[in-house]
Amino acid sequence: MNFTRWSARLPGTQRRAAARAELAASPDRTGESRDTREAPDPRNSHDTPEGGENRDGREESESRQDRPGPQAHDAREGAVPAARAEHLTEEPTHPSPLPPPASPTSPTPPTTPVVEDLPVRDVLDSVPALVALVHGPDHRLAYVNDAYVTAFGPRTPGHPAGEALPELHDLGLLPLLDQVLRSRKPRTVKSRKASDGRSYTFCCTPVLKGGDGGDGGVLVFATDVTDHAEAAERLRASERRQRETAVTLQRSLLPQELEQPDDLRIAATYQPGGTEAAVGGDWYDVITLGGGRTALVIGDVMGRGVRAAAVMGQLRTAVRAYARLDLPPHEVLQLLDGLAAEIDANQIATCVYAIHDPNEGRLVYASAGHLPILVRDESGTVLRADEPTGPPLGTGGWMHASGTVPLGPGSTAVLYTDGLVERRDADLDEGIAALAGALAGATGTPQVICDRLLRSAGVAADHDDDVAVLVLQHPARNGPDGDLFRNAALELLGGVEAAPRARAFASGVLTSWRFPTDLHDLGVLAASELVANSLQHGVPPMRLRLRRTDRRLIVEVTDGDDHLPRRRRAEPADESGRGIAIVATIASNWGSRRTPGGGKAVWCEFSLPPRRT
Secondary structure, three states, rough: OOOOHHHHOHHHHHHHHHHHHHHOOOOHHHHHHHHHHOOOOOOHHHOOOOEEEOOOOOOOOHHHHHHHHHHHHHHHOOOOHHHHHHHHHOOOOOOOOOOOOOOOOOOOOOOOOOOHHOHHHHHHHHOOOOEEEEEEOEEEEEEEHHHHHHHHHHOOOOOOHHHHHHHHOOOHHHHHHHHHHHOOOOOEEEEEEEEOOOEEEEEEEEEEEOOOOOOOEEEEEEEEOOOHHHHHHHHHHHHHHHHHHHHHHHHOEEEOOOOOOOOOOEEEEOOOOOOOOOOOOEEEEEEEEEEEEEEEEEEEEEOOOHHHHHHHHHHHHHHHHHHOOOOOOHHHHHHHHHHHHOOOOOOEEEEEEEEEEOOOHHHHHHHHOOOOOOEEOOOEEEEOOOOOOOOOOOOOOOOOOOOOEOOOOEEEEEEOOOOOOOOOOOOOHHHHHHHHHHHHOOOOOOHHHHHHHHHHHOOOOOOOOOOEEEEEEEEEOOOHHOOOOOEEEEEEOOOOHHHHHHHHHHHHHHHOOOOOHHHHHHHHHHHHHHHHHHHHHHOEEEEEEEOOOOOOOHHHHHHOOOOOOOOOOOOOOOOOOOOHHHHHHHOOOEEEOOOOOOOOOEEEEEEEOOOOO
């Protein structure tokens, strides 16, 4: 064989192996001199490939047979040494289009077996995955490989899968075998934990015998995914811990117990998103302002997780601080807007801040990009407070304004976040309209109405967004209960004679309300001091208002001057400055605020003794 020509066409490893085999097959070449091996026969110097024709038209192999002697032996065995054969990389000048003829002295090239020649059972036995083959409509076991036996123990062929493969029955795979055999389509079941404590992904593939497949079977191929399943479970556990941390933080930042004003009945519900959703920044609060007035607030911090909950907590704390200033709703939102930008310029929040005054029978509110308040009156008609609404908190550059919506006796109002009405497949206005319809038919206590609104909106434990709902009712009180809620007012006209007239009015009203003597005297003294302070420092119009609830007595004086009084220590020589100090000493609570349109209101409260049941 002329190895010089054909070695250039073989890969390097095969060329070296062929050269070594050629040298090993020629033992008599070891005794030849270097000159004899390297000197080719001039008669064989033609570039004619093995098996090709020479110039006379005869086969070169035949001409070799006619040339005896050592030179013929060299031409037959090849004239290139093994060292040179390993370094040959160039193609011959005239490559032959035909393969070289087989030679009894040339090495046999390795052959790759075809698929039909592979021992399939031996291959399946060596596969690390679990393999089982069942046959027929009752899935009789035909084969299991060694990995399957190692995992679940030896199995006896010929028995139905329900008996021979009980682990498949425990995993619920037997109906899947029926489905695969019937549909002739493969099916996969991911990450099932088997009886051996490991997790497998099972792939069931139909094995059809013949054209109709009536006598076919199912090949069950199980891959061990225990490491993947354990890693996924660790990840899920970590996500659950993070979510529980955020939920705990959020719930701790929400009011643990709602304040219950004298004139309102309030309930609230917070429903975090489902297990696959990170907790958001929904929040609510109820703040008693004194003088019978109540502030109600609900908001939603955009985003999810611990960061949103932390921002929500800061905003809620700020709202409570600003509420103590007893500012109008739009001024509170103006302050919150600047604070939200300082907390996080990239964090946007919506909010509604409303104040209820039982003497006015309405809600005064301001909205920063939040959803409208819904109010159902005593007749069942639902009102929607749409205006005014400004941009969300944190955007800056906007002057918020306050609006009003009626909230008389017998009315119910609902404040809520977008998780209650917003759906991906429906318009937001449709969700608000559906909520208004549910509110129109909802009756009962505020907590019952909360639960009914959640059910009507389809909010369940796996809801994809946080939901906060705040429901307040202004009950219509009649009969004996109505006697516990009374109002009386006097317009203060004239000059200095208004003070004794105010004292006489207060004394008569408190006597008619059957207050005890000590409380009667304290109420008259407080009314006298507040009226005297207003006559000295305020301007008309002036008004004295007395109000009682089932828990307290409220004395309030209004005038047209917006200068708020403050408590100060009067010196012994001072002739004034002791009125507010006296009121603050004898009353349970006192305060002052500016009224819409100019002016101020100064009030104080006295707690009533508990009623006898």
